[in-house]
Amino acid sequence: MANTKKYWKGIDELNETKSFQESKESEFSQSNSIESFLADDQLSESSTGRRDFLKFLGFSVAAATVAACEAPVIKAVPYVMKPENVTPGMPTWYASTYYDGASYASILVKTREARPIFIKGNKYKKDGKHFGITKGSVTPSIIASVLGVYDSERLKSPLKGGKKSSWGTVDKEISAAIQNANKVALISNTVISPSTIDAISELRSAVKGDLEHIQYDAISYSAIRKANELNFGKSFIPSYDFSKAKTIIGVNADFLSTWLMPTEFAAQYGETRNPESDSGWMSKHFQFESVMSVTGSNADYRAMTKPSEEEAVLKYILAGLRGMTGTIPSNLKKEADLAIKSLQEHGKESLVVCGTNNTGLQQLVNEINDQTGANKFTIDLYNELFMFQSEDEKMMNFVKGIESGKYDVVLFYNSNPVYSFPKDSLKKALKSKKVKVTVSLNSHSDETGSLCTYNCPDHHALESWADYRPKTSHYAIAQPTIRPLHDTASALESFLVWSGKVERGGKDSTVAYDKIKETFSNLSDADFKMVMHDSCVDLPQPMFEDTISFSKKNLEPMPTIGKGVEVIAYQKSAIGAGIHANNPWLHELPDPITKVTWDNYITMNPVEMRKAGYKTTYDQENGLSMAKVAVDGVSVTLPIYPLPGQAPGTVGIALGYGRGGNGEKIGKSAYQTAEYGGYEVSKNGKPKSIGANVFPMLSTDNNEFYYSNSGTLTKVDGEYIIAATQIHHTVMGRHSIVRETTKEIFDKKGKEAYNPAHTLQTLDDDLNHVEKPVSEFDIWDAHPVENVGHRWGMSIDLSSCIGCSNCLVACQSENNVPVVGKDEVRRGREMHWLRIDRYFASDEEAAVGTKKNKDSFSYDQAEIAALNPKVVHMPMMCQHCNHAPCETVCPVAATTHSNEGLNQMTYNRCIGTRYCSNNCPYKVRRFNWFNYPSYKKFTEINPAQDDLGRMVLNPDVTVRSRGVMEKCSFCVQRIQATKLKSKIDNKKVEDGSFSTACADVCPTNAIVVGDWNDIKSEIRTSSESDRSYQALEEVGIRPNVWYKVKVRNEQNNLLSKLQVEKKSHHGSNNKHH
């Protein structure tokens, strides 16, 4: 039986039916061979009909065309193994710390699928205390630094003689050179990392001879330390607390943006600028400065002060405090007298700071602060700032030392002195090859790096472990948020390797981590993890009872400024000293005051410029005049920019520009791009650098880097078209846009004085003329967002807004806003969703937005900013109008209103008529004029065109294509995420759980966002404040954004007359009816 087992495929096969037999035969039919088929005569006769042929032809052409139209598919490769703690689509946040030698902040880094894409300040609190000393404040350059990770021109491996090498080779050679050297110099910016300092001492001990560590910061604060050494017996920088200062006096100190620790000061200052604060007081801020700075633009009183007058101002104030009368130039007397009065009134609750790097001046400041008592109140002498330890004198000696062949090996770590050292002397010294081995640990082959024998690139800060001790009372840790992208190595590790202590660890090296852990060896593992989690830990402040006391010393020499135009080298908030000169976001960030992008320029007061025959107006076709500034034989030729408020007799030029002019590879966006892509080429055949470098102009008198000097200004033929985002500077007395009042009026008078509702005339039931507020007129059906579900709203306090521009960069980073470059900005096509409108007051206005006299108001004069104007910064973005004019005019309904009050933009539906933009009263819509992510014009500058650069894009936000409109979405992706999270947690969306990118990074919390329908929310309260108004309320578009009246703590008689009079006028009107 077993042998007869039979398998069949069907009943037919089993039964061997006839039909099965037949079909089996013909399974592979041979009846019609190919030959016979082809030989068949009938085949040629049965030709395909013409019609059929055409049909096939037509079909194939159509099919081929359709197939060719298919968009290229870029595949997203999913994780094969899901990494722990990474959920695709969900961000992971890391608490970390930022330090680049110039600024310091406790930050939060947002990563998506293991890519850092957004940086903001750490505003969270634990047990009522902030994480870190910066309380969540950041600066534009810190936010933008995330782009640096993906800079495709960072060095990708160690270099030897400019050629690619390996760590094995360079380590061997460098170790040998260092260990056998008689004299090694390590030039770095200030190192505040205890572990790195340790590693440097390890390295020192490995050197045969001696290692000299010179800390050199591009911007030096050595004078403060020196003055303190003289006055307090200790070289240190104390902690300043602006939040306790009722009188603030700044002398050429841009403390809100560039001076010392703006990340600390901006928030502190913001606390004192709220006219509605519980304490009831508001600081009174005097600023004596030459170039209008962010800080000066916020001052209650600002006096145009030349650098040569600083001494007089400080001495006059000091004399005034001591009950004597000094001498002072008459133009400064009014403000100085008021300042003295205010200082006397507030005593120790005051703070005087001076940004000038001159020991004598700093001594005067110390004396004033001692006189008022501020040294023991707003200044904490015991909590020392360890940053900015630049030793100017040592550095100058070092340069001389190189020339004399003193050093065998020179290491440059986070320092680019070839660019920033005055007089160009270091470059010559290095080029002369007196030093056998030079090593740069900088991330780029920059001005210094390109002259070095070896380049041993450090990780980007977001790739590496680091620890910092910025202050006596504070430790912080920076943790990596991405695995190193390139074959780079932590500098900390390099130092240890070269001292022969450890082996290279490769990409997943734990050397730095281990070293830091060792530094924290007194902590338990769990505690260390907690520190890492928090990114920082506060140390108990050692209690010294009055061990530091002030003693008066003879004043060191004051700066000597010769006759001629006084030239001030200042820092712009975005570019600073030029560390981020390759960052396109920062280049395209309009300067908070001039609104100029992508350039530095000579600033001069327009009143003076008109006299001297320079052009004071400009636009996309009309350039500014060129001028040459020469100081001590060093000259630069730059466009000359009309900056109101610039002290007459002075000009300012920003530092940090003119980098990479010799073809150094410092980053793709660091050069001027040509109109149709590629770079502009300078005479030496290298890409043209952006702006001009003024570091060579710095004075080194008194062995200090001094940032002002005297020089000559000469007109040069030619014009230069500047790329500014704002070419009109005043608000033309338009009260429904900007409202301003004084603290006095605000305290004493009601809303109708300083913030009257806009009224329209109408008839009441008895046919009498009555005035009713605009809100009572409506030709539309009310949008059903009030009291139903959510209604997202925003309030912006013009009093707190200091114009720092953090919000702008954060928005660009969060929303993938394209970078468009200088040429497109010139054409008025920047893409920023959020801009900060900066309005100068004109002579026709009593305050920004308030006409002095309505009847004699001259529009021509109103266009011209005053000599030393008041300034208002007004962040402006989509106002999400409930009766949005843009929505009604779109023919295809691509922009619509959500039932949560958002004005939504549907990119996919947009056909690009731009009608919406035309009809937007706020002009906040931005059109994609080109395909920014691929058009050749933007290859060099738009990160989205770079394989690495595009990793910074936020995957939650669509990258817009050519021909569609875009605008602020209130970070709708964040709203959605918050709503989903609340839903998962099964609770209502809590106030404060949602924030837009701009509000997230606002150091003064001027921007409040939330659900307006939540009657207990901060936004609701804020919007119902007496100070709240809506810009262009009378147009009847019902925005979801409120502004709060700017309050200045000043005496403005004209304004109070106008605002108080107006009130009585209204009153009489009412009586009349």
Added chain:
Amino acid sequence: MQKEAAIREPLILGHKTYHDITEDVCRPIEDKAPKMWYILFGIALIVGLYGVGCILYLLGTGVGVWGLNKTIGWAWDITNFVWWVGIGHAGTLISAVLLLFRQKWRMAINRSAEAMTIFAVFMAGLFPLIHMGRLWVGYWVLPIPNQFGSLWVNFNSPLLWDVFAISTYLSVSLVFWYIGLIPDFATIRDRAKKPVAKKMYTILSFGWSGRAKHWNRFEMVSLVLAGLATPLVFSVHSIVSFDFATSVIPGWHTTIFPPYFVAGAVFSGFAMVQTLLLIMRKAMSLEAYIHTKHVEYMNIVIMVTGSIVGTAYITELFISWYSGVEYEAYAFLNRATGPYWWAYFAMMTCNVISPQLMWFRKLRRSLLFTFFISIVVNIGMWFERYVIIMTSLHRDYLPSSWSMHYPSPIDIGVYIGTIGLFFTFFLLFARFFPVLALNEIKSILKGSGQSYKESPDYHKNH
């Protein structure tokens, strides 16, 4: 045949017979084209093709090749659009409104004016298309059923009304024009000797046989279409003006716009008709049919509409002051005295002052002067649109966004290109189509012909 008062100037000069009319109109079509035609056609074609090149570059690169910016979303593009639409208006007015009012002088000019309308609307329609950021999805403005999640157009948007207004206008004008052409094509067909031409005109003439029934239907259809087209004369430019009038931008948001735009359109349209016909009558020896009286009639229309436009300008200025609205007041102050004062000055001079000269009989009967003024008016009307669109946008509410507009070479290229294309079409029309409504003209020969008027018995002998 209608009797006409003897003191009225004759509409057809000279001793024309029916045959003469046929000969005069058909001659340019049947003869070889003169050298001048080839030269003009060549120039127009080259300019037109240059414009096409600019448009292709625009479509390939992006709207950024124009001189627009974040503040000024429309400038030359929509200016040209409105200008061309406006020019088109004269044709419809002449053929429809004047038909209803039984103005016989229209017969000399209606054919060319209608052709001008159609070509001008072609040019006009081009701009809303190419000004779109994404032309390839431009069909979304049509309310067609779709599978995009049943997305529909936004009926609130004046731009959508434009789509309907312009497309209706174009189709009605085209049909009206073509219906009028049918009997004339038949005449040419009957005379044609070359087989290709004969075949073409046979197709074009739709089998017209000249039977009484055909004429009866022709008259009926013409009347019906005239009735349809008449409201369009007013609606199209009213709707175009809604693009601006319904907005919130000071200088745009003006209730006076619809009548003001219609008057302006007729004004510029007649000017363009003058420009074209004054050349054509000379080039094609049609002086007998289009003569001083026709020109005078048209100049009167220009004078009247020009005065309406002037009144509108002054009303606008008055209201801007009277309204007490800060933004409105500034918008008009800025127009007149701001950076674009020269455009406003050009507009005022060309459109307000120049038509007033037509009060002088001598001037309005001067052909040379008329030609000059017709060009001036068209320049003025271009500036009117530029002033309205651009100066309102460049300084609106927030001074921070105030901006200037500078046209790019592509802006200029596209505009010049459309003029080239327009003349290319018009020259082709003049070469191959009967430029006068010859069969209609014949109907007034005995009523308004000079010979018949001077000797009422003339027809008995001829």
